[in-house]
Amino acid sequence: MVASNTTYRAGADVILTELGDGTGVLLHLGTKFYYTLNATGIAAWKALGGGASHEAIASQIATKFQIDAETAARDIEPVLNEMLTEGLIARAV
Amino acid sequence: MHVATSDANAVDVHGLRVRWETRGLASDPARRLFAGFAACAETGDADLAITIDAGARALPDASDFRPAFFQGNVRGLEKHGEFRLMAPAAEVAIAADGRRIEAHVDAPTLNERGFANTTLVIALAIALRQHGLFHMHAGALVRGDGRRVLVMGDSGAGKSTVTLALLDAGARPLGDDTLFLAERDGAPTLLAFARPFHLAPATAAAFPALPTTSRDANGKSEIALDALPGRAIDRMSAPDVVLFPVVTREATTRAVPIDAAEAFGQALRSIALVAVDGMTHKVEQLALLRALLANARAFELHLGADWLADPAGAAERLPWARGQSPL
Numbered sequence: 001m002v003a004s005n006t007t008y009r010a011g012a013d014v015i016l017t018e019l020g021d022g023t024g025v026l027l028h029l030g031t032k033f034y035y036t037l038n039a040t041g042i043a044a045w046k047a048l049g050g051g052a053s054h055e056a057i058a059s060q061i062a063t064k065f066q067i068d069a070e071t072a073a074r075d076i077e078p079v080l081n082e083m084l085t086e087g088l089i090a091r092a093v
Numbered sequence: 094m095h096v097a098t099s100d101a102n103a104v105d106v107h108g109l110r111v112r113w114e115t116r117g118l119a120s121d122p123a124r125r126l127f128a129g130f131a132a133c134a135e136t137g138d139a140d141l142a143i144t145i146d147a148g149a150r151a152l153p154d155a156s157d158f159r160p161a162f163f164q165g166n167v168r169g170l171e172k173h174g175e176f177r178l179m180a181p182a183a184e185v186a187i188a189a190d191g192r193r194i195e196a197h198v199d200a201p202t203l204n205e206r207g208f209a210n211t212t213l214v215i216a217l218a219i220a221l222r223q224h225g226l227f228h229m230h231a232g233a234l235v236r237g238d239g240r241r242v243l244v245m246g247d248s249g250a251g252k253s254t255v256t257l258a259l260l261d262a263g264a265r266p267l268g269d270d271t272l273f274l275a276e277r278d279g280a281p282t283l284l285a286f287a288r289p290f291h292l293a294p295a296t297a298a299a300f301p302a303l304p305t306t307s308r309d310a311n312g313k314s315e316i317a318l319d320a321l322p323g324r325a326i327d328r329m330s331a332p333d334v335v336l337f338p339v340v341t342r343e344a345t346t347r348a349v350p351i352d353a354a355e356a357f358g359q360a361l362r363s364i365a366l367v368a369v370d371g372m373t374h375k376v377e378q379l380a381l382l383r384a385l386l387a388n389a390r391a392f393e394l395h396l397g398a399d400w401l402a403d404p405a406g407a408a409e410r411l412p413w414a415r416g417q418s419p420l
Contacts, residue, residue: 017379020387023354027361027379032368034361036354 002054002080007092009051014088016045026088035088040065044079051092054080103139104130107273107284107328109224112139117147118200122209126217129287129318141220142193143213147200152177152186162369167212171371176219180212187216191223210291214271218366226273226284227378230363232256233272233283233329237263243283243332243389244269245363251338251396254296257321258400258408261300265323274364274381281385283329289315299404331384335360335391343397346407356391357383 002008013030016037024042026035037045040061047060057080058073065072083089103112104127112135113123123143155177158170170177174189182203185196194216198208218228232244232252242259244252256269270291273284291313297305303321305314318325337351337359351359360382361367367378400407 015376015379017357017383019353019357019383021353023352025354025357025361027368029368029370029375034358036352036358038354 002077002084005053007051007053008048008057008080008084008089009092010045010048011088011090016042018042028086028088031087033086035086040075041079044076044083048089102127103133103135105133106130106141106221107226107275109140109221109226110137111141111143113143113145115145118145118198118203118205120205121145122205122213125206125209126213126288129285139192140224141191143196144194145196145198147198147203152184152195152197155179155184159370161371162365164215165211167215169215169369171369174371174373176216176371178212178216180208183208183212185212185216187219189223191220194220210288219372221273222366222372222374222378225374226275227364227374227381228366229272229274229283230270230365231272232269233267233332234259234264234323235267235326235329240334241329241332243335243385244338245335245360246338247362249293249340251340251394253290253292254299254396254400254404255336255338255394257290257292257296257300257303258404260322261405262408263323266318266321266325267327267329274378274385276381277328281331281381283332283385285325285327287318287325289317290321291315295401296404299401331387332389335386335389336394337392338394338396340401341395341397343395344399346397346400347395348392349395351391351393353386353391356389357386360386 013028015027015029016024018024022039022042024037026037043061043064044057047057054073054077058076059069061076062069062072102124103110110133111127115121115123123145155170158172158177161171161176162169166181168179176187178185182199183196185194187194233242234256235241244255246252253269256266260266267283267285271286271288273286275282275284293313297314303316305316307315335356364378364382366372367375
């Protein structure tokens, strides 16, 4: 589960391909699985940058989609949880 | 580094000079593989030099190579970008710079057709990445109205069946199973790897008018390209339509639109080498694939009983197969 005050980073083995309609696909070179991302997922992945907390990612989502921070944080939590479970992101050490 | 060879056979593979030498075998697997390419001068340096040797000499030990992939009965190993293929009665080394393929085979036990159609193709796919040609397990054709169709899917998904049905409806083939994706004049381009079509028995039976020449080791019938309806093409620009055939139990065939992300994800299965450890040019290949599919409409083609019972007839019943309506 994602936790507060924890920084997450994109997996080194993961490549994002962003598509023209604002969606995209993550390819995990380690597990060989691919994952489709909608616009929110893309925004979350990009917000990770070199490392970002749940709160920071939610803040960027809120700004991008013009929603309140609490809604953004609530909406992004399951996305980040799934990314964590699938090994697409990791807790930065 | 260019590899100079002499007294060998040579062809032009989309601008690359590929030369090979086969020693100690009754037939020439490489000649079979490259039969669809134009010969080029045998003198001068090669971009890719292939040697197939049935003699006693073996390749250097590969015990310190790490496992990279399995493809059928071919095991791939990798170390510092060099690949080694371990196949029945054959061991193949592919240099990291893609300029040399060295195969050692056991002539008495070698299935030469299987070696040419599988092991050598894999070796070639790995080597040609270094030259900007990326293998795709896909078929493609151009319809009578000029629309370009790409057919993608796993083995047995129905690519050949769909391709043949569309050919019967007036399209021209680029290929049914093996293509190469490259950038040409700044645009993604599909390049032919001219090989006979290989049809499962049920598919061959559905096209009785097509003359099959022989059967391969898997029981599939071979149909020479020049025996197919429609004159083959050498290259094709980005497709208008991408089809992902799926064999179903439904009565009627239907095309189900899929979104760009799902289409790209499914397309990744047709360029499986991109996910292999040790492969280079992954980002470049993914970018090319994205560009290739950028303006295409994508569909899962759910092949129903009507298609499998009569593929050619089913294609005729689909108005878009003859370009009568936009797809």
